[in-house]
Amino acid sequence: MGVVRIAVLMSMAAALGCGSDAYAAGQSATADGDWTMPSKDYAATRYSTLAGITAQNANSLHPVWTFSTGVLGGHEGQPLVVGDTMYVVTPWPNVLYAFDLTREGYPLRWKYRPEVSANALGVACCDSVNRGAFYADGKIIYNLLDGHTVAVDARTGREIWKTQIADLGNGETATMAPLVVRDRVIVGAAGGEFGIYGWLKGLELSTGRTAWTARNMGPDEEMRVRADTFKPPYEHGANLGTQSWGNESWRTGGAPVWGWMSYDPQLDLIYYGTGNPAPYNAEQRPGDNKWSTSVLARRPGDGSLVWAYQFTPHDNWDYDATGAMVLADLTVGGQAVKALVHFDKNGFAYTLDRATGRVLVAQPFTPVNWAQSVDLSNGRPVLNPAKETGASRGNIKGICPSLEGGVSPASPPAYSPRTHLFYTSTNNLCMDYAVRHAKHLKGVPFVGVVSPYSAGPGGYLGSFMAWDAAKGSKVWENKEPFPNWSGALVTAGDVVFYGTLDGWFKSADARSGRVLSKFKVGSGVVGNPITYRGPDGRQYVAVYAGLGGDWALIAGDTRSDDPADVRAPADPVNEIARHTSQGGIVWIFAL
Amino acid sequence: MTQATVACRARSWRLCLASPILAGALLSCGQPHTSESQAASAAPPAVAYESHVVAGDTPPLGGSLRNPHDGDAAVARGGAMLFNAMNCDGCHGTDGTGWVGPNLGDGRWRYGGADAEVFNSIYYGRPRGMPAFGGTLGVEGVWTLVTYLRSLTPPPNMPTESWQN
Numbered sequence: 001m002g003v004v005r006i007a008v009l010m011s012m013a014a015a016l017g018c019g020s021d022a023y024a025a026g027q028s029a030t031a032d033g034d035w036t037m038p039s040k041d042y043a044a045t046r047y048s049t050l051a052g053i054t055a056q057n058a059n060s061l062h063p064v065w066t067f068s069t070g071v072l073g074g075h076e077g078q079p080l081v082v083g084d085t086m087y088v089v090t091p092w093p094n095v096l097y098a099f100d101l102t103r104e105g106y107p108l109r110w111k112y113r114p115e116v117s118a119n120a121l122g123v124a125c126c127d128s129v130n131r132g133a134f135y136a137d138g139k140i141i142y143n144l145l146d147g148h149t150v151a152v153d154a155r156t157g158r159e160i161w162k163t164q165i166a167d168l169g170n171g172e173t174a175t176m177a178p179l180v181v182r183d184r185v186i187v188g189a190a191g192g193e194f195g196i197y198g199w200l201k202g203l204e205l206s207t208g209r210t211a212w213t214a215r216n217m218g219p220d221e222e223m224r225v226r227a228d229t230f231k232p233p234y235e236h237g238a239n240l241g242t243q244s245w246g247n248e249s250w251r252t253g254g255a256p257v258w259g260w261m262s263y264d265p266q267l268d269l270i271y272y273g274t275g276n277p278a279p280y281n282a283e284q285r286p287g288d289n290k291w292s293t294s295v296l297a298r299r300p301g302d303g304s305l306v307w308a309y310q311f312t313p314h315d316n317w318d319y320d321a322t323g324a325m326v327l328a329d330l331t332v333g334g335q336a337v338k339a340l341v342h343f344d345k346n347g348f349a350y351t352l353d354r355a356t357g358r359v360l361v362a363q364p365f366t367p368v369n370w371a372q373s374v375d376l377s378n379g380r381p382v383l384n385p386a387k388e389t390g391a392s393r394g395n396i397k398g399i400c401p402s403l404e405g406g407v408s409p410a411s412p413p414a415y416s417p418r419t420h421l422f423y424t425s426t427n428n429l430c431m432d433y434a435v436r437h438a439k440h441l442k443g444v445p446f447v448g449v450v451s452p453y454s455a456g457p458g459g460y461l462g463s464f465m466a467w468d469a470a471k472g473s474k475v476w477e478n479k480e481p482f483p484n485w486s487g488a489l490v491t492a493g494d495v496v497f498y499g500t501l502d503g504w505f506k507s508a509d510a511r512s513g514r515v516l517s518k519f520k521v522g523s524g525v526v527g528n529p530i531t532y533r534g535p536d537g538r539q540y541v542a543v544y545a546g547l548g549g550d551w552a553l554i555a556g557d558t559r560s561d562d563p564a565d566v567r568a569p570a571d572p573v574n575e576i577a578r579h580t581s582q583g584g585i586v587w588i589f590a591l
Numbered sequence: 592m593t594q595a596t597v598a599c600r601a602r603s604w605r606l607c608l609a610s611p612i613l614a615g616a617l618l619s620c621g622q623p624h625t626s627e628s629q630a631a632s633a634a635p636p637a638v639a640y641e642s643h644v645v646a647g648d649t650p651p652l653g654g655s656l657r658n659p660h661d662g663d664a665a666v667a668r669g670g671a672m673l674f675n676a677m678n679c680d681g682c683h684g685t686d687g688t689g690w691v692g693p694n695l696g697d698g699r700w701r702y703g704g705a706d707a708e709v710f711n712s713i714y715y716g717r718p719r720g721m722p723a724f725g726g727t728l729g730v731e732g733v734w735t736l737v738t739y740l741r742s743l744t745p746p747p748n749m750p751t752e753s754w755q756n
Contacts, residue, residue: 122682122720125691193681438678443722445681556689557752564701565693566749578754 033533035081036135038177039412040530043327044262046414048531051492052539053591055509058495058516061541061589065106066522069584071095072561074526074548076410077132077177078487079586080140081532081542082154085109087135088586091548092116092128092145096152102535106588110157117168120146123443124173125193127552129526131260131410136180137205143174149187151208161208165189169443171196172256179261180205181270181300188257192275192320195446198255198292200272202303212303216255216274216291217241223291224303232308233357234379235290246286252440253285254278255292259322259409264338267355269297269306271340273321273409279438280318280449283390288313293321295342297357307357309379311344316389317370317399317433318449319346323409326422332360332470341469343413343424345405346381348374351469363472365465366406366426367456370399395434395450402431402453404483410549412528413467414488414496419510421475422467423496425484428456429572453554455572464488464498464506466513476513482576485549487528489541497541499525501551502579505543505587521545521587524558524580538590546584551576558582638711642703656707660738670739673732677724687743692720698745709737 032049040046053061069075073091080087086099086106096112121128124145133142139151139160147166152159165187166172171194179186185203189196198216203209214224218241227238237243242250256275263270277285277292294310312319321344330339332351340354347368351361362374371381389396404427407413413424431451438448455461462484465477486499494510505525506518524547531541547558556567557577569577639653660666674680674687684690693701702712713733716723725733 118719120720122692122722127691436675439676441678441727445678447678447681448675450685553684553690556694562693562701564697564699565689566697566699567689567694568746568749569752575754577752 034083035079035530035532037080037179038078038132038134039260039262039324042263042265044260044324044412045326045328045417046412046488046528047416047490049492050531050533050539053491053495053507053531053541054493055495055516057591058507060591061507061517061519063519063587064540064590065588067097067099067106067586069095069097069546069586071584072548072582073128073546073584074552075544075546075584076129076526076528076549078528078530078544079542080133080135081530082135084535085154086542087133087140087154089130089133089142090584091130091546092120092124094130094142094144096133096140096142096157098154098157112152112157112159114144114148114150114159114162116144116148117146120168120173123168123171123194124175124190125445126550127548129175129410129549131175131258132177134178134180134185139205141178141180141185143176143178143187145173145175147172147174147189149174149178149185149203149208163203163208163210165201165203165210170194171443171446176258177260179263179270181263184211184300186261186270186300188272190256190258190275192254192256192278193445193447194443195252195254195278195440196256197251197253198257198274200257200296200298200303202300214298214303214305215241216257216296217245217250217253217289223305224298225305230305230307231356234309240290244288244290247284249285249289252278252446253289253292257322260324260412262325262327263300264327264354267338268299269354270300271295271297271325271327271354273323273325273342275320275322276318277315279440279446281391281435281438282314282316283392284437289315293319295321295325295340295352295357297354309352309357309359311342311348311350312346313380317346318403319344319405320409321345323405323407324412326413326415327354328415328417328469330420330470339469341413341415341422343407343422343467345401345403345407345409346370347401347406348381349467349469349472350374351472361469361472364406365424365467365474366428367400367430367458368406389433389435391435391437395432397432398430398454399433400430400456401427402429403433403451404429404453404550408485408550410526411485412487414490416490416494416510418492418494419466419490420468420470421510422469423488423490423498423510424465424467425486425488425498426463426465427483428458428461428463429453429483430456453572461572462501464508466510478508478513478515482573485551486525486543489529489531491531497529497531497543499527499529499543499545501525501547502576503545503547505529505545505589519589522585523547523583524551524576526551541589543587544584545587547580547582552582638707640703640708641705642700642708655705656710658706658710658734658737658741660734661706661741663738664742666735666738667742670735670737670742673735674739677728677736679736682720687740695740696743696745697749706737706741709740710734713737
């Protein structure tokens with residue numbers, strides 16, 4: 001942007017009185033005003049260089065536009081902004097809206113309504129969620145709940161290709177956002193509660209054809225493991241994906257892929273986490289169950305596995321590792337490190353060397369009692385034997401965190417290279433856990449647990465916090481009356497944004513946590529805020545309201561859409577329905 | 592009931608389903624009340640949906656199915672175990688109180704609460720995610736589940752949720 005244009009914009013802004021002086025001062029000509037991939041960038045930082053909104057002016061943030069999506073399922077995920085168009089994917093039935101940001105009221109350019117099987121609603125374990133789309137090569141690419149990936153022309157809304165990736169009849173659904181690297185569209189399937197044989201696929205960007213399929217467990221060949229190129233940091237040997245599963249339990253072992261992916265172009269590695277092993281009764285699957293509840297690093301071109309690290313060997317607690325793997329260059333113990341940072345459901349925050357998978361730092365970020373620590377010499381948790389579960393062990397009480405996780409994998413963190421801090425929602429819940437022998441039956445759940453929740457220690461149920469991943473320590477924390485389920489956004493204005501389960505959308509000072517603004521957005525927030533520069537040059541912040549995900553199940557009294565399904569409030573969130581109910585709304589805020 | 596017993600009974604239900612004509616299976620196990628013309632046809636017995644509005648004053652021809660175990664507490668207890676063994680709780684929650692699938696203990700029914708309607712929901716499945724269990728459970732297994740579900744007593748004052756402070 002030239003100097004003259006900046007001057008014109010500044011004078012226009014001053015004349016309009018829209019408070020854009022800070023915008024003009026904070027923008028650089030290279031600032032990236034779009035949001036074209038789910039986590040903003042390949043490193044999954046959810047950090048924007050836009051700096052118009054600052055700790056000094058954020059108190060004047062206010063809504064400038066809203067849109068009802070017409071859909072009631074949990075609105076996880078986030079919009080995309082590409083140029084002057086905003087794209088919104090709804091939960092099932094997975095409508096794609098394209099809004100014209102150049103015109104008053106942002107009317108639609110088009111909407112795309114794919115045919116999606118309603119049967120998927122009974123196969124998706126945890127509400128009809130969708131975690132968003134990816135823009136690449138002029139296409140908006142996303143997954144349909146019934147196990148298809150679609151590519152839609154970003155300009156016209158015309159369907160370019162549609163590929164079946166998952167088998168609904170076998171318990172697979174698709175809720176994650178794809179990742180596109182070069183000519184590969186990387187996708188996976190949910191179904192850890194249905195005993196799927198978990199996998200990742202690479203599709204061809206131009207045609208949607210499946211280029212490769214890589215299992216997350218099973219024989220080396222099916223995992224795309226080669227002895228000469230697979231170097232896990234702590235294990236060695238052939239066929240770890242079958243040797244670590246007694247009774248051939250890997251065949252129905254789960255290890256789904258439904259979270260977030262990241263990519264390091266220098267190392268040419270994609271990173272993603274796998275979900276829980278199935279069933280919940282760990283005694284049915286003796287061994288570590290590799291590579292469930294793990295982070296895997298693969299080559300995007302052919303899917304070959306380069307390293308893998310398991311956060312929770314022989315998972316006893318449904319501690320999926322599908323949360324984001326954020327890539328950041330940190331200084332750990334005086335050493336410059338290409339790090340991967342992950343907040344796990346198991347309550348530990350991990351800082352790994354992303355070239356090798358070795359654990360550098362692992363500290364609890366929320367109350368944890370299933371393990372005492374993580375042994376950095378072998379990467380394994382030091383277990384608390386009193387909290388191990390199994391069908392022969394009866395009801396194990398007071399396990400922290402609950403199976404909702406210290407943070408939900410649906411709630412991705414953000415990282416600011418300015419503050420060198422990570423920002424994340426947390427849950428402070430514990431659980432009892434009584435499992436029984438489960439029988440695998442194709443197409444129905446493979447779970448077998450009774451696991452009521454209770455409030456964690458400290459008298460709060462969730463929080464939003466800042467975390468120093470080099471040290472493994474909390475910097476500040478805003479406690480919330482309910483579990484916190486939104487993703488995080490941080491900007492070069494040193495402002496963080498997050499929503500709450502009871503429906504507040506908040507901005508806070510990234511350095512202190514001081515809340516700068518809050519607004520009640522009509523439904524609980526389980527989505528992830530984004531920011532972008534509009535066609536008018538101003539900085540905007542967008543977020544979905546739309547309570548759901550696990551909260552449509554746990555707090556069934558927040559639902560009002562079915563007179564044939566009335567539920568009592570559930571402990572310990574028996575007040576949540578007082579503050580919110582379902583309903584999908586897109587919100588846009590500005591100064 | 593032990594797991595072994597459940598498996599054994601499941602096998603016998605499959606045998607029940609394996610009879611060549613489904614109508615025959617329903618007739619022998621479910622005691623349908625159908626018109627003679629329907630009974631004579633090879634088609635499965637039509638079920639009259641009690642919860643449907645009838646267009647005009649003339650309901651379509653249809654029979655109803657009667658639960659052979661209606662009110663049998665021992666069968667209901669077996670149904671509670673079958674509910675877990677078939678992973679029903681994975682969708683409908685512990686004790687059927689609702690999870691991703693609807694609450695089955697609130698006395699309300701999305702597809703009707705008459706014996707035949709609940710039977711059909713389980714046997715043939717329903718849109719929006721209810722799988723068809725008839726092939727796995729057979730007629731007797733489905734009636735066992737129906738008996739359990741109908742033994743659940745809705746809590747009093749279910750419609751109202753209030754906050755006092």
